[in-house]
Amino acid sequence: MAITAQDVNKLRQMTGAGMMDCKKALTEADGDFDKAVDILRKQGQKVAAKRAENATSEGIILVHISEDGTNGQLVALACETEPVSKVEDFKTLAQTILSQAVATSPADKEALLASTLADGRTVNEHLIDLTGKLGEKLDIVAYENLTADQVVPYIHSNGKLGVLVAFAGAPGTDVTELGKDVAMQIAAMHPVAVDKDEVDSATVEREIEIGKDQARAEGKPEAMLEKIAMGKLQKFYREKTLLNQDFVKDSSLTIRQLLEKTAKGLTVSSFKRISIGA
Numbered sequence: 001m002a003i004t005a006q007d008v009n010k011l012r013q014m015t016g017a018g019m020m021d022c023k024k025a026l027t028e029a030d031g032d033f034d035k036a037v038d039i040l041r042k043q044g045q046k047v048a049a050k051r052a053e054n055a056t057s058e059g060i061i062l063v064h065i066s067e068d069g070t071n072g073q074l075v076a077l078a079c080e081t082e083p084v085s086k087v088e089d090f091k092t093l094a095q096t097i098l099s100q101a102v103a104t105s106p107a108d109k110e111a112l113l114a115s116t117l118a119d120g121r122t123v124n125e126h127l128i129d130l131t132g133k134l135g136e137k138l139d140i141v142a143y144e145n146l147t148a149d150q151v152v153p154y155i156h157s158n159g160k161l162g163v164l165v166a167f168a169g170a171p172g173t174d175v176t177e178l179g180k181d182v183a184m185q186i187a188a189m190h191p192v193a194v195d196k197d198e199v200d201s202a203t204v205e206r207e208i209e210i211g212k213d214q215a216r217a218e219g220k221p222e223a224m225l226e227k228i229a230m231g232k233l234q235k236f237y238r239e240k241t242l243l244n245q246d247f248v249k250d251s252s253l254t255i256r257q258l259l260e261k262t263a264k265g266l267t268v269s270s271f272k273r274i275s276i277g278a
Helices: 004-017 018-027 034-049 088-105 107-116 123-134 176-189 202-219 223-242 255-262
Strands: 059-063 071-079 139-147 150-155 161-168 250-254 267-275
Touching: 004 018, 004 034, 018 034, 018 267, 034 123, 059 088, 059 150, 059 161, 071 088, 071 150, 071 161, 071 267, 088 107, 088 123, 088 139, 107 139, 107 223, 123 139, 139 161, 139 267, 150 176, 161 176, 176 267, 202 223, 250 255, 255 267
Parallel strands: none
Antiparallel strands: 059 071, 071 139, 150 161, 161 267
16 A cells, blocks of 8 residues: 555654654555554664663763652663764653653662553653664663652763762751752762761672782781771771762861751761763
């Protein structure tokens, strides 16, 4: 049967696929729209399978903060190349995924991928379909959801690094500006935990062993290795746990002291730092 321009446009509106792909799918399906949709989806699946091992080092991070400031959600959608990250369809899908996360508050990335959008397709199906259209691997590399007394976001200027910081302990205190400073600290200094008690045991053991190996290489007596290693561990805590880090804007203050100076009892209860391509 003859495939009209109206038919091609209708399929394009249904799937978001390119005009030539839609025409080819309709021709192969003898004008059957359902079959044409299946053909386009299989095309996306083939591209996705072929490029499954490819690195996704470009993309966009989007964030949403609730009106009362107590909840923040962050989605990172990645692709293979910078030009694709700037395509309108890619940016629109990222925003759609974030809106879906806000509306449904999924427990994790897997639940977000499995959630169903208004057109009946899942988020994952939308990713596969757009993969077929753009010809690159697409992936939600991170989804974070934080709830606290106050949540403050930060997105780096390149759009590929994002932070959520959860504050607690000082009800009624506006931490918007302070929160940005702390979020930028997390982005720049990459702490591994809020405080030393939250550093996982495997990391602690590894740092102790590294400290011993360094001291041993320097010729220190075996009896002193444990003490030296513990000293190096304390240095690790100062450099790699948020509350113990020096504030990058004023090294005379630690982040803990900065928070206490702002409001007594104010602290960071948790944070999330995600990046694309790093």
